[in-house]
Amino acid sequence: MKRIPKLALTVGLIAAVYGLFVAVFTYILHLPVPASVMKMYMFFVTVVVLLVMTSNEDSARELVAPLEALVYQPRLRRLRAAVFIVAPLAGFGLTYNVTRPTLDAPLELRTVHPAPPNSVKVFGKTYNLLTLENPYRAKEKSDLEAFRQAVEEGKTVYFQNCHYCHGDKLDGKGHFSGGFNNPLPANFTDVGTIAQLQESFLFWRIATGGPGLPNEGAPWASPMPVWSNYLTEDEIWKVILFLYDYTGYAPRVMKEEKGHS
Amino acid sequence: MKPRNTLFTLARRVLAVSLVALIFAVNGGVAFAAEEAAVAPAGETAIAPVGQPAPVLTEESYPLLGGGSSRVKVWIVAQLHLFFAAFVLGVPIFVLVIEGIGMATGDKRYDAMAKEFIKISMVAFSFTATLGGILLFLLAMLYPDFTVYSLKIFRPILIAYALLFFGESLCLYIYYYGWEAMSSGFGKWVHLTVGLLLNAAGMTLMVLSNSWATFMMAPSGVTPDGAFLGDVWAVMHGPLWNPINLHRFIANIAYGGSIVGAYAAYKFLTAKAPEEKAHYDWMGYTANFIAVVGLLPLPFAGYWLTKELYAYSQQMGITLMGGIFAWLFIIQALLIGAIFLGANYYLWLGLVRVPGGEAYRKAIGWMATVLLVCFLVWFTPHTIIMTSSEIKALGGAHHPVLGALGVMSAKNTAVNIMILTTFLAFLLYQRAGKIPKVGWARGGNAALAALFAAGAANIVTLGIYGYYIPANIRIGLSVPQVFTTLFVIAAASLINGVMYRGASETGPTRWGDMPARSQYALFLLAVSFTWLMGLMGYVRSGIRQHWHVYTVFRDYSPDAFTPTLGYAANVVSVTVLIFMAMVIFIFWLDNFSRKKAAHK
């Protein structure tokens, strides 16, 4: 069996590790890999592979030999010329790609679920978010008909106001969602959103909208309207009912509050 | 002659070790007693302060000197002073040990190398003193109120400091210039004693000046508004003093080793004659060994320091690990990674010069893979930088897989495995070219393999277990992980040492037969060590934030803000470059004097 030349082995190894990363994340985990992480990973992979390949003299010589030949060998004239044209061009392309202005929003480190305040002032009243409860929630047990009625009304509120961004399936993929960057409209069907939260948290988020976020939540980035200017208190509670009813999640209640989510 | 010599060495080693231990024990013992005494009156505040409260200043209280930020001036000079101080304190420690080894083995090469090491530190010694003087001058010029405040408290120590400095210089000069005169018989014993005194004076100097820094971080012995209570010992013996003492003691050895390694590398690259090359190759190898041996326990000393820091002030601890300095540790990760890779690469290349080293070449690939995997885990940040389109694709800012690698459980596991792998590289180098004579060699090898496998398995299991328990219990898991690592290192050294006693060699080590790039690994170590020291100096000082003396003496100067990491990194880089220019000057001076001598 013929041995693989060192240079090919080096390039092949680095490419294989890259392929492995991509394969594992795309096809097994179904998750994207952030470019910043990938770049770092590949930088270190390249460094380590080169260190191993040059860790003894024979191997190092074998690795460098083809490159030396490329520069010195008269018979490789054409290849040399090609490389000396292509390499600077590639460098140019790379530099251009890195520095060219893009339409991407600038990077921002933003906390997705900031800690809620303890109370919120809307509709001219102060609500204590620690004890606040949905007035319709109790009806689920006592008066099912009135509860269903409230859910129906919440549904109307949702489709008149919310579904443009949050989607008709409540999955955050409404008509306008393509126009947002970070944050995206929340996907209520995801286990990480309303299923983790109390109804009072939703009340706070809906009533005060994007501008009501604390600083770490980057209030300037969220386009969510301050709904207390457009909806009544009653309508907000009903639409919250609808969100939980449609997705089948139960709101988190106080007694469960233990440890961290 | 020979056995007697060995006996002497043994006695010498025991003596040296016990003296170092004694210094620490006295320190610790007195400290403990003082702590006991200090606990009682703390609740009553019965002591009346003898000093004035820390002054309240305005921006005008800080004189300006030329253009530019006063803080940056003091910062650069203080850091340069510390670079040189760490170097001149670290070198005599291992010089003494090497001299002792030389005396024990009767091998003159050790003696010559020890003398060459100390020679490099001679010029550095005067640089240290000069920079210390400039630092004091700058402090008095730019921060007069702070200088007056601290001098009033530390006045008695300054006298001791001056005396000790005089004593240290005296010891150093006698030690260096008396090397030849006291090279045999009883004279050598005297010489070693002088070396010991030199180290004792140096170490005491270090702990004295450490107390100044630790007082600024975690003041003790003063009232809450900064008035001195009258007991200097209570001021010195703050909660962070001993952790910093230990941390700096170990770091000085590692740092001294790395700088001496750079010196050897420089001499190796410029050497013409083969025997000269061989000498400096061997010197570089020894220096790298010292640097790595110093590096391995350093994370554990760091844990202790951080733990004490949290115990002193949670607020300070969180500022360090989770506040504005959280990102600093990703830079630290890069540097430590570079140091580990550099040290390992040097060891791999070292197999070239050992006949029979080829047998272990295959292991390099595997060790590199383990190192790489650990390093990638070690380097994955907790909060990942993502573009908005990536957040969109992920559906949120939290990456479920990579985010999990960002937590402490993963990092601790990775760094312990990295340490074990580096130790394994050492072990393989030690074994290369030797054939054990003992009958149980096969069993011994199996035991070693089992030891490493079990250790690694234990560390990884503990790391994974950490994901299933709450954060406050998880922190405690780092202790068994560390002990596993230390145990494997100790047990493997023992087994290997016994197994290879009297082993036959396949051939002599070909010192000097090293490719040039191996020497650049040594430079990488020296530069990275220096830079890392500068960075950690910044964070140690920076966690005080807007305080001269934390919680008691506020910084009212225009520089009271905490700078960004990038800004700090640039200052560190400039400082490192100045330091290197000065070091290169010292190397050049050495060559220059030799040329002169050759002419005569």
Add this chain to the structure above:
Amino acid sequence: MKTLAQILAFSLMVVGGYSWFSNSIPQLRAEPPSEESVSLEGMTMESFVALGQTIFEGKGTCPLCHNAVGHRAPLLVEAGSDGPPVAARAPSRLADGRYHGTASKPEEYLRESMVSPSAFVVEGFGKPGTGDSVSPMPDVSAGSIKLSPVEIDAVIAYMQSAAGVDITVPLPTEAVETAESAPADEGAVKDMGALAEKYECKLCHIVPGVDMAGEAPDMGPDLNGLKRYAKGAPDKLPLREYLRLSIVEPNRHVAQGFEPDTMPPDFADRMRVSELDLAVESLARAAEGGK
């Protein structure tokens, strides 16, 4: 030489790489906290509670430890595994056998917990090794946090509001605040000797009718010769007018032989009207009597 250049280039590359990387990650700069004082004007209980919350989350740095994630300290304003919010559980703490403070009312308990946290240590949150007898929490009225009594009251009001119990701390009054911040004003002085002492006139001027303790300062004009200076001024004002203006506006006319900008220009702000009258009258009389 070539080797040296190569080493330098290599080192520059490494150092530059580290610098570049450090600059490529998110950059934060922390400003020192501002030391603005709290205005108590028009304070209602609602805004007092809001102030308490601002202090709780900001200057007090309370959530650094008192949060639901780290398990470093019991929760204070939220209900959780530690029970209801702290103001609601205070009565049961006072009844606890392990409590050894001096408070008798929940409000006092809250205040005590902030300034001497070891009076009651919640189980599991003590300093390690002390068997929950010593709290790791600092005294919030000292050290790096240093809340004033009014600020502590505001935090108590906030904690009581968050727990939904009655707010028992009184609204701070103007009187409390002035007693806290401004140095006590001992009132207007009644005689020239005390006035020359209080405003340090004697440091620069020889003041007629005042015990100079043997000193004869010459930084400012000898006030015995006031009439002469008044005459020397270009606008020829009456003596009392001249004197009054010279005190509140010292650079208006600088007597010959003296430097401008020597006398502090802020007496108009510092002196009371009765004191200014006293000074003018007493000095004018002395000057006229010395005629």
